[in-house]
Amino acid sequence: MKTVVVRGGGDLATGVVQKFYRGGFKVVILEREEPLAIRRTVALCQGVYDKEHQVEEMTSLLIQSPGECAGVWKQGKIPILIDPEGKWIGEIQPDIVVDGMMAKKNWGTHKSMAPITVALGPGFEAGEDVNVVVETKRGHHLGTLYFKGTAIDNTGVPGELEGITRKRVVYAPCSGKVKHIKDIGDEVREGEGIFYIDDFKVNSPLDGILRGLIHEGLMVREGMKCADVDPRKEAIEYCYSISDKARAIGGATLEATLILLNKKGDDHDF
Numbered sequence: 001m002k003t004v005v006v007r008g009g010g011d012l013a014t015g016v017v018q019k020f021y022r023g024g025f026k027v028v029i030l031e032r033e034e035p036l037a038i039r040r041t042v043a044l045c046q047g048v049y050d051k052e053h054q055v056e057e058m059t060s061l062l063i064q065s066p067g068e069c070a071g072v073w074k075q076g077k078i079p080i081l082i083d084p085e086g087k088w089i090g091e092i093q094p095d096i097v098v099d100g101m102m103a104k105k106n107w108g109t110h111k112s113m114a115p116i117t118v119a120l121g122p123g124f125e126a127g128e129d130v131n132v133v134v135e136t137k138r139g140h141h142l143g144t145l146y147f148k149g150t151a152i153d154n155t156g157v158p159g160e161l162e163g164i165t166r167k168r169v170v171y172a173p174c175s176g177k178v179k180h181i182k183d184i185g186d187e188v189r190e191g192e193g194i195f196y197i198d199d200f201k202v203n204s205p206l207d208g209i210l211r212g213l214i215h216e217g218l219m220v221r222e223g224m225k226c227a228d229v230d231p232r233k234e235a236i237e238y239c240y241s242i243s244d245k246a247r248a249i250g251g252a253t254l255e256a257t258l259i260l261l262n263k264k265g266d267d268h269d270f
Contacts, residue, residue, distance in 0.1 A: 001026055002095040002261075007109060009045030009080060010037040012120060012136065013100030014055055015246025017044060017078060019254040020096075021058055026073050028092060029060060032084040038212030038228055041184050042242050047080045049215055056242060066091045089113050096257055099130065104154045116260045118253050122151045132256040136249055143252035145259075167205050170227035172220045174200055180216045185209065185239045194227055202226070209235035 004020045006013055009029040020027050035045035047053035047060035054060075060080045061072050066088050072079040081088060086108060089097065096116045099109040105123040111130060119129065121136035126146040135144040137152045176198035188194055188204040195202050195213060197220060204210070212228035220226060230238065242250075 003028070003092065004096040004098065004257075005030060005086075005089055005092055005094040005114070006098045006100050007086060008099070008101035009035065009043060009047070009060065010100070010102060011039040011043045011243065012102055012246045012249055013098075014042060014044045014058075015242050015248075015250035016098055016100050016120070016253045017250075018056065018058060018242060018247075019250035020257075021078065023254060025096075026069075027078050028066075028069055028094075029078060029080040030083040030086060030088070031080055033082050034215070034218055036214060036218070036224070038214050038225060039184075039239075039243075040213070040215060041239055042246075044078060044080065046215075048082065052077075086113065098253055099124070102136070116257055118256050120249060120253070122154045125150050131260060134249055134252045134256065136245075138245060142245065143248045145252060145256050168208070168229050168231065169225060170194070170202060170205060170229065172197055172222055172224045172226050173202065174198075175221045176200065176219065178214055178216055178218050178220055178226065180213065182210050182213070184211065184213050185236055187236075188229060194229075197226075204229050206231055208232070209239065211235055211239050 003026045005028055006017055007030050009031050017027050031045045031048050035048050037043040037045050040046045042055050044060035047062050051062045059077045061077045063079045069079045094114045097114040099119040111117050117130040118132045120134050124130050124133050126133040127148045133146040133151050135141045135151045174197055179196040182194045188210050190206045192204050193201045194204050208229040208231040211230040214226045
């Protein structure tokens with residue numbers, strides 16, 4: 001059974017984890033001490049805060065060392081380790097490493113980490129940094145595999161929902177500590193308070209469902225992405241299930257892995 005290390009456990013990386021988990025791979029997630037995911041209900045990295053967190057049929061379980069992975073896998077769960085620099089990858093010796101941090105830049109992932117390396121989105125060059133890069137930009141090319149070259153540059157514009165792009169995403173207007181007013185899944189109105197940064201109340205930019213909200217108690221800096229309001233009426237259900245985008249990216253990542261596994265030993269330069 002092949003072992004997969006996924007660097008990052010946010011909502012898109014969780015879509016990747018699900019495909020490998022369902023495919024019978026042994027998966028371990030490496031995360032930072034304070035994950036910044038805002039779609040926390042569908043992000044396995046929430047297990048860092050809660051020690052254990054379920055997303056659909058998967059449960060992540062926080063552990064302290066790679067030696068605990070085997071016991072977690074026997075439980076049918078997914079181990080999650082605090083290791084933002086990937087120092088434990090050498091001990092785990094995975095067959096596949098996936099960079100799912102969505103940092104828009106490479107924080108140290110390289111081809112020597114595993115026989116197969118895959119990265120999500122911009123910031124990586126296929127054939128140089130990793131074997132394959134997966135396109136993460138919504139639209140016709142979502143899920144495209146690049147065996148040479150790079151993904152489309154980050155535009156900084158969120159995906160469109162009901163014709164709304166930038167307005168639906170809430171960025172920190174100042175630096176400070178987050179305190180929640182609303183919870184993920186709550187219906188909110190434009191101008192209604194959804195969280196505080198210290199004593200500054202941050203309001204909803206539109207009517208909708210609060211689909212994402214950064215973890216309470218975190219210190220955020222000005223300009224950091226902190227919340228996401230979905231204008232769709234049916235969005236309450238979407239707060240608790242993996243998104244179409246995450247599923248597409250997950251399927252593409254598994255596809256990339258299978259291509260390389262099946263061509264291993266052939267005269268191909270990946």
